[in-house]
Amino acid sequence: MGQEKPLGVHCILELFGCPSELLDDLNFIERAIEEGSKAARSSLIHITSHKFSPQGVTAVGLLAESHLSVHTWPERNYAAVDIFTCGERTQPEHACELLVQLFQPKQYSLLVLSRGWQGESPRIEKHRVEEAELCPVRG
Secondary structure (H helix, E strand, O other), rough: OOOOOOOEEEEEEEOOOOOOOEEEEEOHHHHHHHHHHHHHHOOOEEEEEEEEOOOOOEEEEEOOOOEEEEEEEEEOEEEEEEEEEEOOOOOOHHHHHHEEEEEEEEEEEEEEEEEOOOOOOOOOEEEEEOOOOOOEEEE
């Protein structure tokens, strides 16, 4: 028999129409991972990142509970975010909510998967957001 609860939650967040200057800012991406980790109630161990030439960033936050990664394509105003956390204390969906505010997409989609459990099918949450609803990032 399977477990009564999933081992973890895996969020796949697609961010479309983000300001390209945010997507090409390595410091911004690293701060977003730090803040996202806090919002998820996870323990950030280390961030590793790389700034591509001429543009784009890949950054991964190693969490005690798994990982939070961000991959950006500024030329397409697109970011791919992946958050996997295990344990009952973490809340990766809260990190996704915060990251939507920080990255300021015009549109986003969120796929939420239960991991390590056969009791629930993935649920897909799609949202359309207007720019006016988003809070700009402040230093």
